[in-house]
Every structure is written in C-alpha cells, then in structure tokens.
Amino acid sequence: MLSEPVDLAIMREALRSARKLLSAPVFEGSVFESLYPPSNLTTDDELDSFTHSALGPYLHSVGSAGMSPRGANWGVVDPDHRVKGTNGLRVIDVSVLVSTFVYGYSIVFIYVSQAESSKRTYPSTWVCPCGTGECNNQKSMAISMVEM
Numbered sequence: 001m002l003s004e005p006v007d008l009a010i011m012r013e014a015l016r017s018a019r020k021l022l023s024a025p026v027f028e029g030s031v032f033e034s035l036y037p038p039s040n041l042t043t044d045d046e047l048d049s050f051t052h053s054a055l056g057p058y059l060h061s062v063g064s065a066g067m068s069p070r071g072a073n074w075g076v077v078d079p080d081h082r083v084k085g086t087n088g089l090r091v092i093d094v095s096v097l098v099s100t101f102v103y104g105y106s107i108v109f110i111y112v113s114q115a116e117s118s119k120r121t122y123p124s125t126w127v128c129p130c131g132t133g134e135c136n137n138q139k140s141m142a143i144s145m146v147e148m
Contacts, residue, residue, distance in 0.1 A: 001055055002051070002052070002055065008048055008051060008052075011047075011051045011055070012044060012047045012048060012051065015037060015047055015050075015051070016047075019034055019039075022034075036054075037050040037054070062094050062095065062097050062098075063095065063097060063098045064095045065077055065083075065091045065095040065096055066095075066096065066097075066098045067079060067081070067096040067097070067098065076091065076096070077090070077091050077096050080117070081096060081110075081114055090114065092110060092114045093110070094110075096110070
C-alpha cells in the first residue's frame, strides 16, 4: 500500500477534504472536531505519518445486506433500499451490492439516486448542505444523504 508518492498525496487530500466537508454550516452543532486523525495533525508530514500508522488491509463489507428483486423472499433490502419487514429504514451503502465487481462508481450512484428519491419522498426533511435551501446538484444531494 502507498507504494507511489501520489497514493500518499491522495490520502492526505482525502483527509483534508473530509475535514472541509464536515466543517460546513450544515454540520454545525453535530460535528465538533476531528478525532481520527486528531485535529492537531495538519501538516503534510503529520498527516502522512498518521496515514502510514492507520492504514491497513481492511475489508469493506460488500453484500452483507444484499439487495433482491422487488417481491423476492430473499435478500435484506428491496430495489428502493428499504429493509424488508420494517418501515422507514433504508440501507444506503455498498453492503447492498452483491459483488465487488460492481463497486467503484456504483456507490456514488447509490448515494445520489437515493438522495434524489428522499428529496422527492420527504421534502420537509430535506436539508440543503450549503444552508441556502437552493442546492440542486448531485453533490449536494449526496452530501445530504449523510445527514438523513
């Protein structure tokens, strides 16, 4: 892992991007500081050191809440991501995918499509991430899924 310098640079910028996202006004009162990595780690060297110490060969759960066709008696969620046998509960992550082959951009599609669906289904709970109430782009919709 991290065999190329660009790999470490990408991880460093991912950490900074996550911090920037979570410092948005919509998260005020919900996110107070960065704990992992600690908020006092800010320089390239500090973030690189943290990344080297924290990175490991973790497996991401894919298929642990598999999606099945509508009406099927197997699977955890239906094609609308609703957990079978419950009301108001959805699983919106890669655990609904039944194969790692379809991973990658599939997760972006899942977040964006379900954010759009939630915006139509529950307009009173829709929260615009920029705070203006006028967001109407896919990035905003994907970010709002984190809030719901």
